[in-house]
Amino acid sequence: MELIYVDHAATSPLHPDVLNEMLPYFQTHFGNPSSIHQIGRQARQALDKARRTIASVLNVHEQTLIFTSGGTEADNMAILGYALEHKSKGNHIITSKVEHHAVLHACQELEKRGFDVTYLPVDETGRVKLNDVQEALRDDTILVTLMFGNNEVGTIQPIEEVGQLLQEHQAVFHTDAVQACGMVELNLSQLPVDMLSVSAHKINGPKGVGLLYMKEGIKVKPVLFGGEQERKRRAGTENVAAVVGFAKAMELSNRSIMERTERYQKFAQTLIDVWSKKEVDFYVNGHQHERLPHVLNVSFPYVNIESLLMNLDMASICASSGSACTAGSIEPSHVLVAMFENESERVQSAIRFSFGFGNTNEQIERVALDTAEIVKRLRQQEEYIS
Ligand SMILES: Cc1ncc(COP(=O)(O)O)c(C=O)c1O
Structure with missing residues (x-):
């Protein structure tokens, strides 16, 4: 793979x-x-x-x-x-x-x-x-x-x-x-x-x-x-x-700033479009316009982020939680805590995708589809347990 x-x-x-x-x-x-x-x-x-x-x-x-x-x-x-x-x-x-x-x-x-x-x-x-x-x-x-x-x-x-x-x-x-x-x-x-x-x-x-x-x-x-x-x-x-x-x-x-900006904006849009079409529950974190185009931070409510990252890794997709892993547990990100003091679910379930040299449209489509599939599976497991 x-x-x-x-x-x-x-x-x-x-x-x-x-x-x-x-x-x-x-x-x-x-x-x-x-x-x-x-x-x-x-x-x-x-x-x-x-x-x-x-x-x-x-x-x-x-x-x-x-x-x-x-x-x-x-x-x-x-x-x-x-x-x-x-x-x-x-x-x-x-x-x-x-x-x-x-x-x-x-x-x-x-x-x-x-x-x-x-x-x-x-x-x-x-x-x-x-x-x-x-x-x-x-x-x-x-x-x-x-x-x-x-x-x-x-x-x-x-x-x-x-x-x-x-x-x-x-x-x-x-x-x-x-x-x-x-x-x-x-x-x-x-x-x-x-x-x-x-x-x-x-x-x-x-x-x-x-x-x-x-x-x-x-x-x-x-x-x-x-x-x-x-x-x-x-x-x-x-x-x-x-x-x-x-x-x-x-x-x-x-x-290549302009060319890459356009490409990364399209990548972000592909992820958003695929997840919306697949009816995945998600929020995009960060400013809508005043933003760096290569970073897309998303919360998938009620999804265990460690499990999501591990499943992505098993699917050969390297993304990041944007939070520090300490002694086996994920510490909430100080950035998201500052943004959403009262919305702990959004803070706990955030993941960062960041684009760059070597990424292709085909790769991003697979990231979108695999993430949608994993998120849905983890959500179902979560609902089954609770
Ligand atoms: C915003 C920001 N500042 C500083 C640093 C630290 O840079 P370096 O890894 O070159 O020490 C990083 C690296 O993650 C960063 O993202």
């Missing part, structure tokens, strides 16, 4: 062109960019070229980009680094309840270090209200961090509007664009953000590499100490092969 991977928001396969671009940097061009001999210079040139490529995709100056080990490090560098460097200006940080744990746990760490953090609520679509941001702002707010697009439900936050709101305030604005990058055009010369995180493995690049964009003039306290790489902002020998692959992945994904 063909394996169908619909969990691209978790991670995505390496694009073959990305792999080809990377291969020489493991063997013949293996140099350390800090070495002054020719093998080192070759690596330096590759690193510089990759930085130029990514800077041109994001429409920013090369010097504003710091390569990191991924989205988690970029988020931590932005949040911990900015707050610790600027604590003399204030003690208050604003974020939302639906952020990735790379942001939430960094904020919790700041609380332990004496900072005050406001976790904004979201509505049923997973969106923060602009008014709530405005009301939460204080004279001592130094940082607002809100994700661009949510990894579990795909909802896009009002980034442009929040950025505009902060123009008159001392607080800087960070956004985690790990899921949005490659699905939404990120023109950073226009977008009113000061810092932005990206990760390569979500856009068919390699794992273990990402970046933090820091607008000119923004200073953060380094998290790592050692060499003088990345203009003394992030110590450690650069992961040249990964950065080269990252640049290729950025180029490829940026070129």
Whole structure:
């Protein structure tokens, strides 16, 4: 049976062109960019070229980009680094309840270090209200961090509007664009953000590499100490092969945003149409329009999600619950809890399908039909037991 991977928001396969671009940097061009001999210079040139490529995709100056080990490090560098460097200006940080744990746990760490953090609520679509941001702002707010697009439900936050709101305030604005990058055009010369995180493995690049964009003039306290790489902002020998692959992945994904958006919207519609036709009981979670097209989060009321995922896995379909599995039980997702406080059934029965490179119409049709069949069977079992 063909394996169908619909969990691209978790991670995505390496694009073959990305792999080809990377291969020489493991063997013949293996140099350390800090070495002054020719093998080192070759690596330096590759690193510089990759930085130029990514800077041109994001429409920013090369010097504003710091390569990191991924989205988690970029988020931590932005949040911990900015707050610790600027604590003399204030003690208050604003974020939302639906952020990735790379942001939430960094904020919790700041609380332990004496900072005050406001976790904004979201509505049923997973969106923060602009008014709530405005009301939460204080004279001592130094940082607002809100994700661009949510990894579990795909909802896009009002980034442009929040950025505009902060123009008159001392607080800087960070956004985690790990899921949005490659699905939404990120023109950073226009977008009113000061810092932005990206990760390569979500856009068919390699794992273990990402970046933090820091607008000119923004200073953060380094998290790592050692060499003088990345203009003394992030110590450690650069992961040249990964950065080269990252640049290729950025180029490829940026070129195909429109075409993939259309394709993924059709995939989502196929799932919805088939389930509706088969009279499956389901709700789509997340915002209807302000959403990342590759993520479709659905609740199948009264269906045990662990059983559904296991049955899908047996049918060679890899999807995700969007919730963390701890000690054999599925913890409710903090994102869905924030969206549907009082509707526990919708929270308990949610599953995430996320589309990407390699998915075909035929695959999605099979996902739709197999899911419908399994959901109906599990519902019947549930009714029989109760
Ligand atoms: C929204 C978001 N932020 C941050 C991360 C962390 O990125 P990385 O896996 O590169 O550390 C992820 C990964 O799942 C994510 O979806």
